[in-house]
Amino acid sequence: MILGWSVAGSTQPSTDASSSIPGPIEVSDEVLYANAHPSVSHMSPDFASVFGDCIRMTRQIVHSKDGQPFLIAGSGTLGWDQVSANLVEPGENALVLHCGYFADSFADCLQTYGARVDQIKAEIGGTVKESAIESALKSNKYKIVTVTHVDTSTGVLSNIQAVGDLVRKVSPDTLVVVDGVCSVASEEIRMDDWGIDVVITASQKGLGTPPGLSILVASQRAIKVFENRATPITSYYASWKKWLPIMGAYEKNSAAYFATPPVNLIYAYHASLRQITQGRVSLEDRFKAHKEASRRVKKTVEDLGLKCVPLSEDIAANGMTAIYFPDGLGASDIIPRLLKRDIVIAGGLHASIKDKYFRIGHMGITVVDSERGDIDRVINALKETLAEARASRT
């Protein structure tokens, strides 16, 4: 249970309410408790070994043997800055695969650092077609291709394995960058097996930690590209030149300083990572639990005669559901009625359909700890809300 959330497209609840937004998600008591750890020195041996564990466990989550994690105070957006500042030199080409709002922002960030950006836009609710990616890769030399694994604005899930395979086949030197802010720990990611060079994420969604930590894993291939760049790095705080020695030191369980790490958040992240990698539910079962919860929510949506934003279930995220309001009803009919039942959901975000849909998050403890009954509560509240809203219009 949480107190007072501010959510785009909804009203602020005044009492305890269950958060069912696609991040920040509710976190376990153990994580909250760890977040309340005294703010010890970032140079202390205890903190250094906790940080080192976090680096190692982060690799496990994305199935990477030797990728380089960067854990830096900041939000998911800092991952875009890291990629733009370290891997793409001014004037180089980037191809952004667009399934919603967050690709526009990534493209904007890349352009800010001087990249030339091409976007391939999928229709709303769809994913970018492989034939379009292939022809773009054949017609231009791209330093990176970016793909949003789950676009939080549409709930669309992209097949990053297929994108990785395609890029490797058609343009082997191009780096594959995955925005996994809304997918890490709720969708399977196999960085090494799928030929992915960078996974960007953040603490506040599937990783079940309060917001404020930028988490990125770069393949050794990406690190080589960074090391061989011809021009200076175009950021100070986001520079891997600064952070690589820091991550290296912490991984050896000793400390080094460039900028103060978010000490408490690292303890919280550590507690969550331990639950995810060593808890009673394995990582594989965690992904299955997300699929099962997602299936239940989407089945309810279908039974209620509503339509999801993703055009088909095979490209729908498992950690969230984006749902069109039914004909004749809008946000003011649905969101306050859900709030009355202590369910906080998110409004629309994709500019073209912003007022036409809403979003429900089902990630982390909400789905893994079935005893909480969160999914049942959301499903029942949705059914009651729809019945009440429809009745009020007749």
Ligand SMILES: Cc1ncc(COP(=O)(O)O)c(C=O)c1O
């Ligand atoms: C897919 C995706 N990418 C990037 C971001 C940006 O992350 P942050 O808001 O933590 O900066 C978000 C935020 O929700 C997201 O959903």
